[in-house]
Amino acid sequence: MVVAAFAVGAVVGSFLNVCIYRIPRGISVAWPPSFCPLCQHRIAPWENVPIVAYLYLRGRCRYCGQAISPRYPLVELMTAILAVAVYLRFGLSLVALRYAFLGCALLAAVFIDLDHQIIPDVVTLPALGFGVATAFLLGWCSGVESVLGAITGAASALGIAHLGSALFGQDSLGGGDLKLLAAIGAYLGWASLLGALFLSFLLALPVAIIGLCARKFSLGSKIPFGPFLAVATLVVLFWGRSLWRLYLASLR
Ligand SMILES: [Zn+2]
Incomplete structure (x- = not known):
């Protein structure tokens, strides 16, 4: 197998x-x-x-x-x-098929983003639709959770975009990123989506700092966010629960 x-x-x-x-x-x-x-x-x-x-x-x-x-x-x-x-x-299982589909969409989105700095709707929207539809097939509860996740994804993208334009005076997140975040939310649910988002910032931060120190880019320059988000999503998908337990244990 x-x-x-x-x-x-x-x-x-x-x-x-x-x-x-x-x-x-x-x-x-x-x-x-x-x-x-x-x-x-x-x-x-x-x-x-x-x-x-x-x-x-x-x-x-x-x-x-x-x-x-x-x-x-x-x-x-x-x-x-x-x-x-x-x-x-x-x-x-259906769950396996669901996450395999998400993984494929992430791979396509990341490499297109790296090459062309866009994430096409043809990639994100079917992924979003498939995520919500398969969630409802798994049960009413997971369906609602999936819709909430998609809304949280879109809302946090809007939040980051507003924060970015307030801090740096320019667009920091595109419409493609918004739809990608909504799609990821549809698979992970709202709580894990926020976890993945947080983790993607943790992953992007050292890269940004090293890049700034090495003068590879300046404060205003754009770093493709897609790759970090994709890696964080897969980490949360496979190891989310263990990471969460580690985090809770560290608080005690
Ligand atoms: Zn040839």
Whole structure:
């Protein structure tokens, strides 16, 4: 089962690569079939086999010989590991499918955000819809909790945006971040969402401080928030309860 989860994850990861490349460029994810992003040459089906094909081709396009970004097999590997982790934690269940979907949406959102500084609605809105719908399938209570989580996500994004413009006089959080936070809230519920948000600031803070000290960026510059939020969400998803217990124990 673990091997099967890994394989399915890698194939889904291959599709995520297509989404990450094509969605922000306005190309359909279904047509045309896979092509080399460097020379546009169409790619044979076997060259699409996740991870393995990249290793076999030694990271170079068979037609133009240019180096293929190691990010392609990396995204496939990350999705495969995500699938295995979700299976081991939640078994074969609706909950597992739900969190696997969230993980995939986060991966796509983060890499598109890193490349283009946008998080497209095509990624966030289906994730939000799927999160709320599957929550209601799990029971009325989790459905309400999910809606509350989505509202908390959107509200905290608005709060951060207002705080950012008051402190720095510029937009600190975009509409894409707002929808992403709403989507994450729909999966985690309002309490865990706030936990994830807090954790993402804790993760971003040292990066911001090191960046400022190394003069990589100044006080006004933007750091993509998506990656920190995604990592924090997955940490809360897998280890939220243990972290919460640790936190409560530290208060005593
Ligand atoms: Zn090529």
